[in-house]
Amino acid sequence: MEFELQITDPQSRARTGKITTDHGVIETPIFMPVGTVGSVKGVHFNDLRNDIEAQIILGNTYHLYLRPGLDIIEKAGGLHKFNGWDRPILTDSGGYQVFSLSANRKIKEDGAVFRSHIDGSKHLFTPENVVDTQRIIGADIMMAFDECAPGDAPHDYAKKSMELTHRWLQRGITQFDSTRAKYGYSQTFFPIVQGAGFKDLRTQSAEYIASFGREGNAIGGLSVGEPAEVMYEMTEVVTGILPKDKPRYLMGVGTPVNILESIALGVDMFDCVMPTRNGRNGMLFTSRGIMNMKNQKWKDDFSPVDPEGTSFVDHHYTKAYLRHLFVSKELLAAQIGSLHNLAFYLWLVKEARSHIQAGDFIPWKNQMVKQLSVRL
Amino acid sequence: MEFELQITDPQSRARTGKITTDHGVIETPIFMPVGTVGSVKGVHFNDLRNDIEAQIILGNTYHLYLRPGLDIIEKAGGLHKFNGWDRPILTDSGGYQVFSLSANRKIKEDGAVFRSHIDGSKHLFTPENVVDTQRIIGADIMMAFDECAPGDAPHDYAKKSMELTHRWLQRGITQFDSTRAKYGYSQTFFPIVQGAGFKDLRTQSAEYIASFGREGNAIGGLSVGEPAEVMYEMTEVVTGILPKDKPRYLMGVGTPVNILESIALGVDMFDCVMPTRNGRNGMLFTSRGIMNMKNQKWKDDFSPVDPEGTSFVDHHYTKAYLRHLFVSKELLAAQIGSLHNLAFYLWLVKEARSHIQAGDFIPWKNQMVKQLSVRL
Ligand SMILES: [Zn+2]
Ligand SMILES: [Zn+2]
Numbered sequence: 165m166e167f168e169l170q171i172t173d174p175q176s177r178a179r180t181g182k183i184t185t186d187h188g189v190i191e192t193p194i195f196m197p198v199g200t201v202g203s204v205k206g207v208h209f210n211d212l213r214n215d216i217e218a219q220i221i222l223g224n225t226y227h228l229y230l231r232p233g234l235d236i237i238e239k240a241g242g243l244h245k246f247n248g249w250d251r252p253i254l255t256d257s258g259g260y261q262v263f264s265l266s267a268n269r270k271i272k273e274d275g276a277v278f279r280s281h282i283d284g285s286k287h288l289f290t291p292e293n294v295v296d297t298q299r300i301i302g303a304d305i306m307m308a309f310d311e312c313a314p315g316d317a318p319h320d321y322a323k324k325s326m327e328l329t330h331r332w333l334q335r336g337i338t339q340f341d342s343t344r345a346k347y348g349y350s351q352t353f354f355p356i357v358q359g360a361g362f363k364d365l366r367t368q369s370a371e372y373i374a375s376f377g378r379e380g381n382a383i384g385g386l387s388v389g390e391p392a393e394v395m396y397e398m399t400e401v402v403t404g405i406l407p408k409d410k411p412r413y414l415m416g417v418g419t420p421v422n423i424l425e426s427i428a429l430g431v432d433m434f435d436c437v438m439p440t441r442n443g444r445n446g447m448l449f450t451s452r453g454i455m456n457m458k459n460q461k462w463k464d465d466f467s468p469v470d471p472e473g474t475s476f477v478d479h480h481y482t483k484a485y486l487r488h489l490f491v492s493k494e495l496l497a498a499q500i501g502s503l504h505n506l507a508f509y510l511w512l513v514k515e516a517r518s519h520i521q522a523g524d525f526i527p528w529k530n531q532m533v534k535q536l537s538v539r540l
Numbered sequence: 541m542e543f544e545l546q547i548t549d550p551q552s553r554a555r556t557g558k559i560t561t562d563h564g565v566i567e568t569p570i571f572m573p574v575g576t577v578g579s580v581k582g583v584h585f586n587d588l589r590n591d592i593e594a595q596i597i598l599g600n601t602y603h604l605y606l607r608p609g610l611d612i613i614e615k616a617g618g619l620h621k622f623n624g625w626d627r628p629i630l631t632d633s634g635g636y637q638v639f640s641l642s643a644n645r646k647i648k649e650d651g652a653v654f655r656s657h658i659d660g661s662k663h664l665f666t667p668e669n670v671v672d673t674q675r676i677i678g679a680d681i682m683m684a685f686d687e688c689a690p691g692d693a694p695h696d697y698a699k700k701s702m703e704l705t706h707r708w709l710q711r712g713i714t715q716f717d718s719t720r721a722k723y724g725y726s727q728t729f730f731p732i733v734q735g736a737g738f739k740d741l742r743t744q745s746a747e748y749i750a751s752f753g754r755e756g757n758a759i760g761g762l763s764v765g766e767p768a769e770v771m772y773e774m775t776e777v778v779t780g781i782l783p784k785d786k787p788r789y790l791m792g793v794g795t796p797v798n799i800l801e802s803i804a805l806g807v808d809m810f811d812c813v814m815p816t817r818n819g820r821n822g823m824l825f826t827s828r829g830i831m832n833m834k835n836q837k838w839k840d841d842f843s844p845v846d847p848e849g850t851s852f853v854d855h856h857y858t859k860a861y862l863r864h865l866f867v868s869k870e871l872l873a874a875q876i877g878s879l880h881n882l883a884f885y886l887w888l889v890k891e892a893r894s895h896i897q898a899g900d901f902i903p904w905k906n907q908m909v910k911q912l913s914v915r916l
Contacts, residue, residue, distance in 0.1 A: 201864070206871040209856055232839070232864040239840050240860065246842075248856050444871075463608070464615050466622075480585055480624050484616065488577070488608040495582040495820075495874060 165305065165352040165379045167411050175526045177403055177430030180517050183380075183411055185304040186349035187244065187252040188219070192411060192432035193516050195423065195509045196222045196254060198440065201231060202247040205440050206502040209248055215475050216506045217514075220252040220304075222435045225297055226261030229287075230280050234300045242302025242347045254435075255303035256415070257294045257336075257356075259310045260384075271311060273328070291335040295343065295353070302347050307382060307415075308336045310356045315389030322360035326369050329358045337376060354413060356384040357402050361394045370405035381406045382413040383431070387422065396425055403430035420449050420512055420536045424529045427516050439509045443501030446490040449508050453538030455483075457501065462487040469500070475507035541681065541728040541755045543787050551902045553779055553806030556893050559756075559787055561680040562725035563620065563628040564595070568787060568808035569892050571799065571885045572598045572630060574816065577607060578623040581816050582878040585624055591851050592882045593890075596628040596680075598811045601673055602637030605663075606656050610676045618678025618723045630811070631679035633670045633712075633732075635686045636760075636792070647687060649704070667711040671719065671729070678723050683758060683791075684712045686732045691765030698736035702745050705734045713752060730789060732760040733778050737770045746781035757782045758789040759807070763798065772801055779806035796825050796888055796912045800905045803892050815885045819877030822866040825884050829914030831859075833877065838863040845876070851883035 165185050172179040183190040197204045197212065199221045204212055212218045223243055228234075232246070240246035243253055259276070262269055266278035275290030291309040298306035309332050313325040333355050340353040355373045359365030373381055383402050386395045399414060406412055413433035414426050423434050439449065446457040450470045455462070462483040469486055470478040477500045489497035512532075519528040541561050548555040559566040573580045573588065575597045580588055588594045599619055604610075608622070616622035619629055635652070638645055642654035651666030667685040674682035685708050689701040709731050716729040731749045735741030749757055759778050762771045775790060782788055789809035790802050799810050815825065822833040826846045831838070838859040845862055846854040853876045865873035888908075895904040 201868045201870060202861070203865055203868075203870050203872045206875070208853075208872070208875065210852060227868075231868055232860070236840055236860060236864070240842055240858075246858070246861055246864075248858070248861065464612055466616055476586060477584075482616075482622070482624070484608070484612060485578070485622055485624065488612070488622075489579055492577045492579075492603075492607055494577060494579050495871070496579045496584070498871060499582070499584065499875065 165350065167380065167409065169409055171521050173520050173525045174523070176428040178427050178516070178520050178525050179430065179432070180520045181411060181432060185252045187250060187304055190219045190252055191517060193427045193513050194219055194433055195513045196220050196433065196435040197506050198222050198224070198435055198437050199247070199249070200224045201227045202243055204502075204506070206444065206499045207506065211503055212249070212506075213251070215503065217510050218251070218506070220254060221249060223253055223255045223301065223303065224258070224261055225255045225294060225301065226258035226265065228255070228301055229258065229297055230282055234297060238300050242300070244302060252304040253302075254305040255298050255301050255307065257298070257307040257309040258289055260312050260416070262289055263312055271328070273331075275309070291332040292339040295336055295339040299343055299346055299351065302351070304349070304351060305380065306340070306351055306353045308333050308353065308355045310358055310384055312385045312388065313358065313360045315361065317360045319362055319365070322362055322365055325360070326358045326365050329356065330369070330372055333373070333376075352379045354378060354380045354382045356382040356415070357406070358385045359398070360385055361390050361398060363397070363401050366398050366401045367405065370402040374406050377407070378410070380411040380413060382415055384415045386414065387417045392422065395422070396429065399426055399429045399431065420509070421533050423509075423512065424516065424533055424536075428526065428529055434513075439505035440502045443503070443505035444498040446497065446501060448501060448504055449536070450540070451508075451532070452535055453540040454536075455540045457483070457486050457497075458490045459487070469504060470508075473504060473507060474511045475503050477503050478507070541726065543756065543785065545785055547897050549896050549901045550899070552804040554803050554892070554896050554901050555806065555808070556896045557787060557808060561628045563626060563680050566595045566628055567893060569803045569889050570595055570809055571889045572596045572809065572811040573882050574598050574600070574811055574813050575623070575625070576600045577603045578619055580878075580882070582820065582875045583882065587879055588625070588882075589627070591879065593886050594627070594882070596630060597625060599629055599631045599677065599679065600634070600637055601631045601670060601677065602634035602641065604631070604677055605634065605673055606658055610673060613678075614676050618676070620678060628680040629678075630681040631674050631677050631683065632791070633674070633683040633685040634665055636688050638665055639688055647704070649707075651685070667708040668715040671712055671715040675719055675722055675727065678721075678727070680725070680727060681756065682716070682727055682729045684709050684729065684731045686734055686760055688761045688764065689734065689736045691737065693736045695738055695741070698738055698741055701736070702734045702741050705732065706745070706748055709749070709752075728755045730754060730756045730758045732758045732791070733782070734761045735774070736761055737766050737774060739773070739777050742774050742777045743781065746778040750782050753783070754786070756787040756789060758791055760791045762790065763793045768798065771798070772805065775802055775805045775807065796885070797909050799885075799888065800892065800909055800912075804902065804905055810889075815881035816878045819879070819881035820874040822873070822877060824877060824880055825912070826916070827884075827908070828911055829916040830912075831916045833859070833862050833873075834866045835863070845880060846884075849880060849883060850887045851879050853879050854883070
């Protein structure tokens, strides 16, 4: 993987760049649609590629490990071959899902023991075996195994958790650096900054993570229930420390506003289930604000879903028809909502890139932040 | 509407033809995907048009009347404007759904009183008001209001039911002929042959229906639980009586085999929820037989879903990946299954047309009937 930093905004830390992987180029800042079990929910590959114009998607190691399982993915020749997505893929390490989805999880020095949320079977994730797992999945970008402390964790807990994550990181790096890619293209490995909502811990963690000089770095443990101001404050501390010439990935963030504010703080990569999850439930993000498509007010609004949208669904379907589909619980409603929201997120980061290049990112961002939160 | 009979198979009653409506041409024999509430479940309009190559879709009057309701459809300018489908639409009369879905239905001479399956509200469908309703929906082809007797109805019940349907037909025709299309394009009205599983009733009904000389005729009350042989026997009786120069629509039929056998008996139009319903549940029809995609046997079969299929889903996705999506209950599984099955049904009738034209329909049909029922 290579990262080329291109333009840095003089009024903020926002920057544009280019990540080159063996599966193609990613322009940053970028949003990565989440393909939990290898599939971006409700979206065909050709729409993901040509309509949404996704440049990279994310897969969840926890889910893929449980289903279809590593034997199937390995037999297929990796996730790209299995799901047919031939552009870059990033996988998380499974840590977050172990802590949020599985039952009876126990964290030990060695790793995390947990029971599958599907069949109750018992499993162990260690910093070493999640590297092996991601080698088998064949992600272009792999993530370190970390413990993600809750947003309201006390300092003592957050510190212990961060220190464990740091010890796990050292083990993960050793494993990564002593193993090879399985499928003939290269893989890279990002460490993750933790430290909950504490500046001193975030500072310490960012310095530790930066010291490894990996090809990219991630910020974890944010957008997990803390106020947005805390998230921005922590992000600002961390991006002030992480190397400028490496991409920075803010994990699991977030709303369109969160993304723009974090771009201003120097973040390059994002992922979030929000566009697909909210889209399935009828909540659509647009450049003019948020629409709840189940709302009575759309019932005879025969204007296009989003006249300024970039997706075909924005122009072919009307608000009244989409409302009808949501009220009638039609499958197509979830498909349209997901496609629209993902296309909007990809449009948003593309616009951000072009405004950073044009030198008017901050005024544009401030105007957008006002518009994006309006309830239409 | 115009119908041009083209080629008639010398070995059977199979024929090809061309229906011309103000929304475009339909080549027969044709299969019509079902768009219950205006949406073909799980399928985007552009895939319906370009990938499945649907020439006409069906809407359900009962569902559309309840939701979104006639006021919304009328405000939109009809169903074509509401759902964005600009090719022909056929609507059923609502009779079948009143009898199969609604609660507390009561059949009187005047019509059918029923309670909505959605909110329990009370409604009355009459032969006249279902004409008015279909005028508002704006279907290119409208259907008469009929009572559909159960597949195992005794002769006495079936006779009374048929006679009621005949009296209703007279009233529906009077209403249709004294009203006008609302949206500037023409609409036509098909009567429906009933008579359950009795030759004498089917004969009597077909003669009565034929006597009106409408632009097309339908055969109802089949594929409702009776053995396939009875269905074919009744269809054969009826197509022997209905005029040759008018299209014949066999309502709610059926499996790929049912469709081929009925084409051989002189049927031109079909609709059925089977391709979408079964597709959503993982049952795929192919020219080599039926696949249950949830089956363990596909788990490491990395060959394309259907190498001989015409849809993009057949070639991009593998059997193993599709199985994984079904097992993981992913939305995309239902989308792929629906698209594949509909594309297969449209391929099947297209092939039937071309073999009728080539003069080898019966040998091709007999070969296909063998293949289609194989369990893969
Ligand atoms: Zn702009
Ligand atoms: Zn052929």
